[in-house]
Amino acid sequence: MQLHWIDYLIIAIYFGFVVGIGVVLKNFAKTSTDFFLSGRSIPAWITGLAFISANLGAQEVIGMGASGAKYGIATSHFYWVGAIPAMIFVGIFMMPFYYGSRARSVPEYLKLRFDEKTRGLNAISFAVMTVFSSGVSMYAMGKLLQLLLGWDFNVSILLSAGIVLVYTYLGGLTSAIYNEVLQFFLIVAGFVPLVSLGLRDVGGFHGLYSRLADVAVDRGFQSGALTHSWRYMADPSQNPMGVEWFGLVFGLGFVLSFGYWCTDFLVVQRAMAADSMNAARRTPLIAAFPKMVFPFLVILPGMLAIAATSRPAALPTHLHCAEAAPAAQPGERSVAQSWEGLVPPKIDEATCQPLVGTDGRVQADYDLATPMMLMHYFPSGILGLGLCALLASFMSGMAGNTTAFNTVWTYDIYQAYINRHASDHHYLQMGRAATVFGVLISVGAAYVAQAFNNIMDLLQLVFAFVNAPLFATFMLGMFWKRTTGHGAFTGLLAGTLAAAAHHGLTLPAGAVAGVKGGFLGSVLHVYPSEMAQNFWTAIFAWSTCFVVTLLVSLATSPRADRELEGLVYSLTPRPKEEGVPLYRQPGPLAIVVLLMTIALNVIFW
Amino acid sequence: MDIRLPVGAIFTFYGVILAIYGLASGDLDAHHMIAGLNVNIVAGAGMLVFGVTMLYLARRAPRVPQSTAEPSPRRSGH
Numbered sequence: 001m002q003l004h005w006i007d008y009l010i011i012a013i014y015f016g017f018v019v020g021i022g023v024v025l026k027n028f029a030k031t032s033t034d035f036f037l038s039g040r041s042i043p044a045w046i047t048g049l050a051f052i053s054a055n056l057g058a059q060e061v062i063g064m065g066a067s068g069a070k071y072g073i074a075t076s077h078f079y080w081v082g083a084i085p086a087m088i089f090v091g092i093f094m095m096p097f098y099y100g101s102r103a104r105s106v107p108e109y110l111k112l113r114f115d116e117k118t119r120g121l122n123a124i125s126f127a128v129m130t131v132f133s134s135g136v137s138m139y140a141m142g143k144l145l146q147l148l149l150g151w152d153f154n155v156s157i158l159l160s161a162g163i164v165l166v167y168t169y170l171g172g173l174t175s176a177i178y179n180e181v182l183q184f185f186l187i188v189a190g191f192v193p194l195v196s197l198g199l200r201d202v203g204g205f206h207g208l209y210s211r212l213a214d215v216a217v218d219r220g221f222q223s224g225a226l227t228h229s230w231r232y233m234a235d236p237s238q239n240p241m242g243v244e245w246f247g248l249v250f251g252l253g254f255v256l257s258f259g260y261w262c263t264d265f266l267v268v269q270r271a272m273a274a275d276s277m278n279a280a281r282r283t284p285l286i287a288a289f290p291k292m293v294f295p296f297l298v299i300l301p302g303m304l305a306i307a308a309t310s311r312p313a314a315l316p317t318h319l320h321c322a323e324a325a326p327a328a329q330p331g332e333r334s335v336a337q338s339w340e341g342l343v344p345p346k347i348d349e350a351t352c353q354p355l356v357g358t359d360g361r362v363q364a365d366y367d368l369a370t371p372m373m374l375m376h377y378f379p380s381g382i383l384g385l386g387l388c389a390l391l392a393s394f395m396s397g398m399a400g401n402t403t404a405f406n407t408v409w410t411y412d413i414y415q416a417y418i419n420r421h422a423s424d425h426h427y428l429q430m431g432r433a434a435t436v437f438g439v440l441i442s443v444g445a446a447y448v449a450q451a452f453n454n455i456m457d458l459l460q461l462v463f464a465f466v467n468a469p470l471f472a473t474f475m476l477g478m479f480w481k482r483t484t485g486h487g488a489f490t491g492l493l494a495g496t497l498a499a500a501a502h503h504g505l506t507l508p509a510g511a512v513a514g515v516k517g518g519f520l521g522s523v524l525h526v527y528p529s530e531m532a533q534n535f536w537t538a539i540f541a542w543s544t545c546f547v548v549t550l551l552v553s554l555a556t557s558p559r560a561d562r563e564l565e566g567l568v569y570s571l572t573p574r575p576k577e578e579g580v581p582l583y584r585q586p587g588p589l590a591i592v593v594l595l596m597t598i599a600l601n602v603i604f605w
Numbered sequence: 606m607d608i609r610l611p612v613g614a615i616f617t618f619y620g621v622i623l624a625i626y627g628l629a630s631g632d633l634d635a636h637h638m639i640a641g642l643n644v645n646i647v648a649g650a651g652m653l654v655f656g657v658t659m660l661y662l663a664r665r666a667p668r669v670p671q672s673t674a675e676p677s678p679r680r681s682g683h
Contacts, residue, residue, distance in 0.1 A: 193648045381626040381645040
């Protein structure tokens with residue numbers, strides 16, 4: 001793909017603005033509270049947009065497009081089941097504790113509610129996880145830009161990491177949040193025209209649906225499998241995701257989604273920066289509106305990619321050799337014939353032939369769905385804007401990780417274990433230093449991921465085990481005052497072990513034992529898909545953590561009620577919303593969000 | 606700083622650049638057209654409108670440090 005001067009100009013302007021925002025906000029970060037929590041002074045609509053933007057990393061933009069191409073409209077479950085309900089819950093029920101307790105981070109809430117060891121466990125695992133995931137997404141971004149534009153991997157990584165570093169270093173959380181708002185609008189501005197062009201080309205929704213019916217049948221499903229989100233969820237073999245509704249609703253909609261949205265400091269930090277309790281509670285609810293319509297911006301491009309009938313003029317470089325090659329065997333499809341719409345097949349770089357899966361079908365490179373859409377439909381000019389949208393999503397995700405990391409490092413690791421009684425200025429300096437070494441470790445992780453891809457797969461697997469049980473601990477801690485620190489700690493460990501054990505004893509269909517599961521020697525159950533296996537791993541982890549926390553709590557001595565005021569539901573006064581107009585109250589807002597989400601599920605049933 | 610200021614500025618900038626580029630490029634490829642116009646022109650116009658609106662809102666807002674971005678009723682005397 002060839003970029004013109006105008007595209008570079010647009011990207012350069014974007015870089016200039018994000019750095020400029022950091023420079024302007026430099027003088028605002030005077031105390032550690034300014035730097036880590038924006039002095040708790042940001043209005044709700046800004047924290048709301050930052051909340052959603054920090055979550056919207058490049059992996060989501062690319063990954064959701066890929067899932068749209070793979071699973072069709074059912075991908076919306078990650079939004080309308082796997083996000084909105086949890087976002088409502090965190091706003092209505094959990095924010096009173098997070099914001100009201102004046103905890104400065106999620107691990108610090110655990111310290112207030114439970115004890116030091118529970119906080120330590122959560123803080124350390126979160127800090128490690130954050131820098132490494134940021135490295136993994138940096139690696140993915142660098143690789144993609146190399147593939148599409150021929151940009152040098154080192155330059156992409158160092159430039160984008162450097163820019164994020166500059167603006168988070170200078171302005172702290174405020175700068176990250178302001179940039180996230182800018183990035184949010186740019187992502188929308190980049191993707192709305194893409195979807196419009198794509199839809200126009202396939203003949204609107206009507207044309208899209210009839211094309212996807214053919215694709216579904218071609219893949220061996222019923223014709224509606226890619227255009228209905230719920231209709232085929234009764235039987236995993238009937239839907240492309242290979243999951244059944246119970247695993248979906250309980251595993252994704254409850255355990256994984258509540259675990260992420262209600263406990264991950266990356267998003268909660270944005271709400272904590274809000275200027276009032278009311279604003280903090282409305283943050284995730286305001287964020288829910290864009291989240292609700294994101295499927296039309298990030299999933300639809302994937303669906304449009306497989307429905308497209310035309311081909312892009314320019315190809316990613318790795319396809320150059322393959323495109324001209326004839327089929328390996330007479331009767332087989334050549335590379336040029338094995339595209340699915342705009343989605344090219346995966347290529348074996350040694351032989352230049354398409355890779356064939358265990359089912360004998362050519363594997364499509366779905367991660368290229370959204371990038372190929374950009375290449376195909378965007379002329380130069382707006383192409384620069386589309387790339388800005390990609391870069392913006394990457395940077396907002398990375399800045400989210402960086403600001404969450406420097407806060408947890410400074411408050412929950414450094415101040416808690418290394419240097420307890422330093423001046424506020426010292427912690428502010430430590431936060432700046434943590435921003436630098438956090439980014440450096442992430443860059444290092446990106447290079448590790450480049451050299452040893454499977455180490456990163458392994459790490460992410462371990463992170464998944466650690467995360468899976470979290471929500472059981474928070475739920476019991478917030479709503480059952482009898483829960484004890486020993487209970488929480490042992491519950492978390494037991495839940496993590498249960499996740500590992502479940503994963504080690506099961507396999508998705510067609511996989512070999514290893515990082516995909518089954519590494520404990522025997523395979524007790526084979527799931528229809530990797531996704532089903534993940535959902536059930538989460539369900540097992542959550543249930544184990546829940547039961548163990550409950551039992552250990554009953555066996556250990558509880559804390560006095562007065563120590564738990566403001567930390568537990570039954571001992572916290574309900575936030576009052578007197579004199580606040582109805583449309584600015586969290587309750588009514590939540591009801592509107594919920595009704596709209598239900599409507600979307602029904603419309604795309 | 607009011608966040609609507611930089612957002613408004615960059616969108617206004619982009620809007621103007623894209624619209625001019627779209628008009629000047631004379632690109633009439635069917636894949637690049639929305640409503641009979643090159644996508645650069647349409648998207649540029651949309652971004653320009655959004656950018657100018659943001660700038661207007663930022664200008665109109667009362668100047669209270671660090672809460673300037675909350676849309677609030679105009680103060681008396683303005």
